[in-house]
Amino acid sequence: MSLPGDNGFGDYRRRPNQPFLIGVSGGTASGKTTVCRRIMERLAEEAAQKHVTCICQDSFYRELSEADLAKANKGNFNFDHPDAFDSELMLKTLTSLLQGKSCQIPQYDYTKHSGGEMVTIHPSDVILVEGILIFYFPELRNLFQLKLFVDTDADTRLARRIMRDIKERKRDLDTVINQYTRFVKPAFEEFCLPTMKYADVIIPRGGENTVAINLIVQHIRNILHEDI
Numbered sequence: 001m002s003l004p005g006d007n008g009f010g011d012y013r014r015r016p017n018q019p020f021l022i023g024v025s026g027g028t029a030s031g032k033t034t035v036c037r038r039i040m041e042r043l044a045e046e047a048a049q050k051h052v053t054c055i056c057q058d059s060f061y062r063e064l065s066e067a068d069l070a071k072a073n074k075g076n077f078n079f080d081h082p083d084a085f086d087s088e089l090m091l092k093t094l095t096s097l098l099q100g101k102s103c104q105i106p107q108y109d110y111t112k113h114s115g116g117e118m119v120t121i122h123p124s125d126v127i128l129v130e131g132i133l134i135f136y137f138p139e140l141r142n143l144f145q146l147k148l149f150v151d152t153d154a155d156t157r158l159a160r161r162i163m164r165d166i167k168e169r170k171r172d173l174d175t176v177i178n179q180y181t182r183f184v185k186p187a188f189e190e191f192c193l194p195t196m197k198y199a200d201v202i203i204p205r206g207g208e209n210t211v212a213i214n215l216i217v218q219h220i221r222n223i224l225h226e227d228i
Contacts, residue, residue: 024150038213091139102121111169
């Protein structure tokens with residue numbers, strides 16, 4: 001775990017009792033969701049009566065045109081490019097949550113490449129936001145009071161993505177490999193990896209790094225305790 005000196009651990013601007021907004025970025029299948037789950041589990045154990053919410057950037061994919069949907073169904077659409085996301089909607093949603101307002105976001109359906117059932121997100125004490133490009137957009141990046149980057153080696157990420165996409169998203173092996181080679185890997189190197197420099201904390205090995213997660217949870221607890 002590293003702590004870049006020019007954007008130190010805990011260097012944030014936050015009003016008392018405002019939701020504590022944490023961004024968790026990293027490459028595809030790096031372990032972002034697992035890190036969020038570990039943090040939520042620890043906070044549930046140690047921060048009684050505090051509410052924690054997790055939001056995925058995938059909920060903010062743009063609606064696809066018929067032509068783009070046809071490409072997506074053939075594995076020929078780049079979902080890892082910044083243009084694939086509705087960053088303005090995500091900015092509006094997170095800003096509203098920070099202002100204490102409830103919002104509705106869709107649960108993305110990976111098998112249909114479209115938004116599904118709408119879910120109401122209420123303001124919480126801690127809001128975790130995970131996604132590959134949440135630090136790419138400056139206005140969005142500046143909302144986070146703590147920025148985490150999950151750093152996992154490429155071979156591990158590829159193996160995880162293959163297993164996940166075949167099992168959970170009903171893709172075949174050729175489609176997964178084609179997407180990774182044509183879109184995922186180049187987009188990671190061009191758009192995601194450079195945003196590591198904005199992270200307050202870099203977490204090697206993702207959810208397996210219990211030392212890093214314990215330190216992060218302790219930091220969050222300290223912030224919540226200040227509000228009390």
